[in-house]
Amino acid sequence: MINLSPRHRYIILAVILFFAGVILLYVPNVVGIADNTDFIRISRPSGFLLDNNLKFFYFQRRFEYIKSFDNLYDFAGFVLNPETKDEIGLKSTMFLFVKAAQLADGTVSYLRYGKIEHFDIAALSTVFLLLHAVSVTLIYKALKTGKTAYDLFILLFLLTVFYNMGYILYYNSLFGESATLAGFLMWFSVLLNMVHNNEVKYPALILYFTSGIIFAGAKVANIPLGFLIAVFSIYFLFIAKTPGKRIFVLLGICLTVSASASFYREIPEWMAKPNNYHSIFYGILKGSDTPEEELQKLGIDTKYAVLANTTVYDDLDGFDVFGEEFQKEVHDKVGPLEVSLYYLRNPGRMFEKLKLSAESSVFIRPTYLGNYSIEDDTEIVKFVKRNSIWEWIRKQFNGYAFGAVTSVFLLYFSVTLYQFYLLKKKKVNRSAGFILMKFTLMIFAGSQWIFPVIGNGEADLIKHMFLFNLLLDTMIVLLIGDILKLMTENMLNRQIVLSFLAFFVVFFVLISADGRISGNKVLLFGRYKGQPLEWEVLEETDGYYFVVAKNIVEFRPFSGNTNYWPESDIKAWLNDDSEKGFLYEFSENEKNRILPMKRRTVIPPAFADRKEYGSRPLYWFCIPGYASQNYDSAYQVENTEKVFLLSIKEWENHDFKKIKGVPYWLRTPYTIGTTVRIVGEDGYVYHKKADTENIGVLPAMIIKKQ
Template sequence: MNIAIKMLFLFLFLDSGYLVYFNSFYGEAPTLIFLLLSFVLLVYLEKGKSSLLIIIALIGSLFLFSGSKPANFPSALLLTLPLVYHVLRREEGRKRFFLCACIAAMLMGASGYVKHTPDWMNKVTTFHAVFFGVLYDHPAPEEAVKELGLPPELSQLEAVNAYAHEPLNPYNLYDSSFQSLFFDRTGKLDVLLYYLKHPALFAEKLDMSAEAALPLRPTYLTNKEVPSEQADLWFAFRLNAWESVRKHFSGFASLFIGAVMGLSMVNLILHLRRRTSLFGILLRAVLICATVGQFIIPMVSNGHADLQKHMFLFNVHLDLLILVIVMDRAGFFLRHFRQIGLALLFLCLLTSFPGKPETITLGRLEGKPIEWYVLERRDEQVKLIAKDSLFRTSYDERSNDYTKAGIQTELDDKVSTWFSQEERELIQKANYSALRNASNASLADEGDRPHYWFSPIKYAAQNSDRAYRTAYSAYMTLPSIDDVQRLFRLSKSASILPESYWLSTAYFSSTDKARMVSPDYQVYHRRVDTELGVRPVQWVKDSILYSKKGSLD
């Protein structure tokens, strides 16, 4: 049994989603090391393996964990509580006094580090918490600004991050006038209170945090080495089993997290009923509290900005809770292995196939009928998306301006190849929108914001309705970021394919990268000269649903 627990520990924490941080300058690498070390040493104390060396090592580990990032301090403070209880209960005399002094010095040093967080960092995160958090996609930004005690003119900063400049953000964060206009009037505590007064909004924000927490790494942290002139967002999925399991719950992240938290609470209640050691009960209680806190803190303290990376500490806490559940209930799991396995299989199936889109056939490719999903209905027209990738090609040779991309020219040529004359009469030349990158945003027909990237498909569209975009007409085109999000909500399993496929959406911060859908339920970007799958969309007359006998599934 001891070996099985150790194997589970390695399975969870040696996943490449965690290991890639060790090839970066981010503070997550020492966070992982010292949080896991602190947990292991606390388990040593619970099992009665106490010594001065272990306690001193635990104090040092908690200090280094807290010092890795200011956001770690609340968790470090909570994890200190079982240690304090152990010292006061088990140690005596000078040793107790010495250890209490060491703990106090550690907490003072850790809190001092937090207090010395640079002023610019506090301002940026507070700005994000309000304008890139509360006001992000808010249905009534003027009312929200008023409730936060801010002047109404600041509502123009909705969905604007702290690094934006004029015309998006006419204010200087570090100017005294903006200090009195914004920072002197509100703060992160006000943000938390606002969310508590608006639970529906808070629940939606936390669901987005849950989706962001499924990948263990932020989706810009690649682990594939390529020459600098070919820099690309390219992943190797070796040693990635646990992160792959987590991503399987895309669209149902809140259910997954809620299940783990619910089992943790049941486990804690069982410890209370059986009156096990108070140290063990305290350890499990503070770990649950720390997990809940780290689930809430990123959205409240920094809004949507870099949300996936800021969910890292929550992920480690959650995985520790899973480990604790298995440690405490290993015998139960062994006795009921078959039943638990069937329950987990049912949960996986339930979260994989929520619904099935209508399917029709239209056109032929290599002698076989082409199947399409019904994506949307509007004004006696139906929008279709190919059920599968129909061919592979590059987006363009060098540009992510979709209105001029080579891939659209190829799709135009396919219309006469795949469809009969009768079928072509059903296909409508429709208006579509192509999102612009930063370099050609000034050429946009509509929109007043960059398109922000959020990789989980469930919320990938983000602010596309306000993003810089240009209209174009076509009979058949690539799916947009909105199309794939709509398909995901119709049927999660239908939204991905065994291979990655292109979207028409440009990557805003680049001129040579475009968005694509990966088989792991994430939207990434790749260089436009990469060959990926093509899954076209088109508008057709809705009479196709009734005129072609046997075509509608």
């Protein structure tokens, strides 16, 4: 048997993890994340083109350069100094990884084909996966307990969390989240090992400050944490054993502060003003019953109250977000500091936003961006499911997310306090730096729980909660490692841990069952394909029942080429009593008992000229409890309905068995093209093209009492 040194074992583990990441991203299909129109921030300054026909719906792997190259020298010069007119002006450390990937991919292309015409994003994910594997290996090294069973559990848990597809899919994208993920994990893994060993070495310090700056500069939202990293780094001045190391640490702190300040100064106006607009009008004012009062608190003229619940992409009634008047009367008066102070002075509103942010954090990946290329699957916004168990666990906490997040913070804080107590009593081998690091991580996560709303309101909130998710999951990983370590040291009773685990399992099973069971009255009414139909009663009056089918009755497209419910094929089919229609096997008495009633239906922006009610499109949000958003003010028409599909508001407002294990249609359209909102097999709201065939039909109707 070969006797490997610990270092060689860690190297082998890192190699295995790297190839595990490659397999997850490339076997059997190449997967990534589709563009949401943000890719241009990276692609245009980098000199390659986007396929706008793929955005939102499909992942794009290859990007064509604005010109081809037949020698490496010219290509390298182009990559380092692109011949493009950069109107974007975004400064991000993401460009470092993109340029490295371009050079590597271009070299391979030239050696294989003698020319360079495309950028293959596989080169970018390869760079990230290498860093990712090293970081996870270092985290495992620091968390090991010395007990084989516990160490194996820690390793498997690290794989479950940090190799979840929700995270590594970002590596096959041009989003700054990929640099955020790689930069943070490298920074944290180096930090964890330094405080674990309670010493600083030059190579570790170089990696620590470099990765910290990369992390801080990856996205605008990360910049405040760059300053916090600098503050934490003061600790190393006290444990550095030589003047040279202390000087090096001081230089690193100064460089981190300087870089973070530079990143902040370089935020382009086209990004800063919309973000600030959203923080006010799609944040503070969103959902407020008294927008005028909120504006008065902020010192803004109440004439702007008409902009409540709007984004910069809406019709803003003639207001110019980038104009001088708006700058003077809004942007100059209220910025991130004033928004932060508003929430501190209005804790009720802050609680609402924290609750929404917690619910939005159950997802790791964006829920409106596809993972497959159009070559591999023509279904739009299709999600890859392999190695997604951690995200699945997270999604079960819908409706309970605030309590779950709060519980993680409380448990993490309690364990850390206990470790601090043991440290003071000298009962465990921990450094003060380890305790300080844990509190710092908690501060990082706590700040990112509310920072997205402060910085950008509720706009694209699920995607903007990515950093919070990463920090929270890191807290959970550290918490698990600490508990196992304390058990190994006999400082934590195993029975207490097992009791807590049993409580969690029971609670998890109960909340997972929510949405899959129902106590509603069930009626038998009508037949389809020779079988009696069961209906759940959603509402009962003296004269009628409002019911929805208990089970999916059929799988069929919503319509051939429209997401406009009044003219859809599925509406015609549901109300058809011919041999091919849904009502064919209903008796005459049953058909006569189906009451026609007026119902409002949201219509897509393309049909806004037909609206009878509302003033803007229905905003998108996939989280049950928040999905109907501005339903009452959205474009709507009123029609007489007999057999119909539930609207998103009807679906959300009534309690019934909503999770069917398969996706099914709502009658509410999405805003793009011919897409329609559906309920996914997990009970969240997504969207598909109207002609998609594998979506279930869940009819609803009003039945007259006999």
